[in-house]
Each structure stands twice: as structure tokens, then as C-alpha cells.
Amino acid sequence: MLFSLRRLLPAKKPQKTSHHNEVPRHVAIIMDGNGRWAAERGLPRTAGHHAGMGALRRTIRAAGELGIEVLTVFAFSTENWKRPKAEVDFLMRLPQEFLKTDLPELMEKNVRVRMSGNREGLPLHTLQAVDTAIEKTKTNTGMILNFALNYGSRAEIVAAVRKIAFLAAKGKLDPQTIDENRFNQYLFTADLPDPDLLIRCSGEIRLSNFLLWQLAYAELWFTDVYWPDFKGEHLLAAIEAFRRRDRRFGGINL
Ligand code: IPE
Ligand code: IPE
Ligand code: MG
Numbered sequence: 001m002l003f004s005l006r007r008l009l010p011a012k013k014p015q016k017t018s019h020h021n022e023v024p025r026h027v028a029i030i031m032d033g034n035g036r037w038a039a040e041r042g043l044p045r046t047a048g049h050h051a052g053m054g055a056l057r058r059t060i061r062a063a064g065e066l067g068i069e070v071l072t073v074f075a076f077s078t079e080n081w082k083r084p085k086a087e088v089d090f091l092m093r094l095p096q097e098f099l100k101t102d103l104p105e106l107m108e109k110n111v112r113v114r115m116s117g118n119r120e121g122l123p124l125h126t127l128q129a130v131d132t133a134i135e136k137t138k139t140n141t142g143m144i145l146n147f148a149l150n151y152g153s154r155a156e157i158v159a160a161v162r163k164i165a166f167l168a169a170k171g172k173l174d175p176q177t178i179d180e181n182r183f184n185q186y187l188f189t190a191d192l193p194d195p196d197l198l199i200r201c202s203g204e205i206r207l208s209n210f211l212l213w214q215l216a217y218a219e220l221w222f223t224d225v226y227w228p229d230f231k232g233e234h235l236l237a238a239i240e241a242f243r244r245r246d247r248r249f250g251g252i253n254l
Contacts, residue, residue: 021243024196026070027063027235028148028218030210031056033202033226040226046090051228053098060102060145062232064109066239070144070192074210078118078152092122095149096129103133110142116188117151146192153212160186189214197242199235201225219245 031052038048056073063071076091083091099106099113106113113133130147163186167173184190195211195218203224207215221238223230246253 021196021245021247023067023239024219024242025068026072026193026195027068027197027199027238028072028074028195028211028215029059030074030198030200030204030208031227031230032200032204032208034228036202037226037228045087048226048228049087049091049094053094055227055230056098057102057105058231059235060106060109060111060143062235064111064143065232066235068143070146070195072116072146072148072189072192072195072211074148074151074208076117076149076151077209078150078155079209081121092126095126095133095147099129099133103136106133106137106145107140110140111137112140112142112144113137113147114144115147115149116156117147117149118155119150122150144192146189148210151188151210153207153209156187157213184213187213194218197221197238199223199238201227201230201234217247217249219247 034048034052035045036048037051038045041047059073060071075095080091081088113130113136115130115134119127126149130149160183164173164178164183168175189211194214194216198207198211198215198218198220199222200206200220201223203222205222211218219242221241223234223238225234
């Protein structure tokens with residue numbers, strides 16, 4: 001029965017290269033699994049976070065070579081404050097450490113650094129490291145490296161609503177004029193294209209409050225690889241999968 005019904009289906013369209021997606025403009029990554037990577041080796045969780053910097057370096061290099069325009073990496077969530085203070089303190093030192101070693105290469109590669117997240121709550125030394133990198137790279141015209149630091153998507157959306165409500169209450173904004181594009185302007189990612197591809201490693205299949213608005217039509221790609229083991233080949237595999245996806249955005253591709 002199934003066989004005969006199948007025969008009624010139109011023959012599958014030959015793959016047209018024009019249907020293949022280009023390389024994604026914006027790739028977002030949830031860099032997860034540092035703790036488990038360390039635990040498997042009998043090391044403290046912080047060793048996993050430290051090793052994660054190597055993965056970040058490799059990924060930035062690979063993303064640049066592939067011509068990705070924006071790379072957003074989830075470095076610390078608003079929920080990560082729940083972790084033990086020693087781990088949080090260690091994580092808050094990583095931007096400094098990473099930028100101290102890697103800022104020259106970022107400059108050489110014309111990478112522009114920026115941040116998406118709440119500045120309030122971050123230690124001064126963390127902010128200073130990130131601000132220095134943002135300032136030094138501000139005229140670079142290559143890939144944008146966007147650190148999602150102290151970032152939570154619900155908090156971001158609520159903050160946007162609060163700003164809009166405040167302006168409306170003051171009579172400075174007509175509620176009738178608020179549409180999706182306008183709303184987007186109140187998010188940390190206002191001037192960035194939405195991510196086309198989201199990568200999460202470590203085997204978890206969830207968004208963990210990351211870019212809920214911006215990922216509305218992103219292609220999602222998951223791998224069991226722990227972040228410290230993530231290499232250019234994994235990014236390539238994700239992009240190859242992305243290129244084969246049929247992105248319909250609710251429409252139909254004829
Ligand atoms: C990701 O690795 C890094 C941060 C969340 C800062 P984890 O620390 O979450 O590692 P697992 O998920 O516990 O293995
Ligand atoms: C998400 O990972 C946050 C970052 C990678 C920075 P988590 O490890 O915090 O997410 P959950 O707790 O597994 O959802
Ligand atoms: Mg985790």
C-alpha cells in the first residue's frame with residue numbers, strides 16, 4: 001500500500017545548486033560542555049573553561065576563513081551567576097586572559113569585537129578588558145566577534161519592553177508605530193542580522209535563554225562534542241548541513 005502511494009508522489013526534484021544556501025552570514029554558538037570535558041579528565045571545571053579558550057581561538061580562525069560576517073558566542077549567561085563564586089570569578093577573568101593573548105591576532109585579522117549583554121553586574125576588570133578590545137577594534141571592517149556576556153534573552157526582551165513603555169508613557173513614541181523592526185532596535189543585537197545558524201555543543205538540545213527573538217528562523221545544529229574539543233572541522237560540518245537545509249521561512253520553495 002505504502003509502495004503504491006509512494007508511486008503517486010511526484011518524482012523528487014533534482015537538486016539545484018541555486019537552492020543551496022550560501023555560507024551563513026551570522027553564526028551563533030552556545031559554547032557548552034567545559035565542565036564535563038574537565039570531569040572526564042579528572043580535572044577541575046575551571047580547566048575546562050581554560051581549554052575552551054583554545055576552541056574559541058580555532059573557531060574564530062575557521063569562521064574568518066569561511067567568510068562568516070558575524071560570530072556570536074555565548075560566554076556567560078544571566079543564569080550562570082548561580083554557580084559557585086570561585087567558578088564565576090574564574091569565568092570573569094577569562095575575557096582578560098583571552099584578549100591579552102589574542103587581541104593582536106584579532107587586529108591582524110581585521111576582526112571587530114563587540115558585546116551583547118548586561119553591563120551591570122559585571123566586574124570592572126571584565127568590562128575594562130572587553131571595552132579595550134571594542135575600542136581598539138572599532139574601525140576594523142572584517143568579521144564581527146560578538147561576545148554574549150552576562151546575556152539572557154528574556155531579560156533582554158523585558159528591558160526592551162521597559163524602554164519602549166517608558167518612551168510611550170512620556171509621549172515620545174507612538175505605540176502604533178511599534179513593529180518587529182522597531183522592536184528589534186531595542187535589543188543588544190539591533191544592528192546585526194539575525195543568526196542564520198545556531199550551534200550548540202555538549203549534547204544538550206536546548207536554547208538556555210539564548211537569543212530567543214533573534215533565532216526565530218535560524219537553522220539549529222547540535223553536536224555531542226564538548227566545547228574544548230570543538231574544531232574547525234565541526235564548524236565546517238555544521239555549515240555543510242546548513243547549506244543543505246531548505247529554508248522556507250513559512251513559504252514554499254517551488
Ligand atoms: C560552558 O560549559 C561554559 C559556561 C556555561 C560558562 P559548562 O561550564 O556549562 O560545562 P558543563 O555543561 O557543566 O559540562
Ligand atoms: C549556556 O550553557 C550558557 C553558556 C554556554 C554560556 P549552560 O551550561 O549554562 O546551560 P544549561 O544550564 O545546561 O541549560
Ligand atoms: Mg553547561
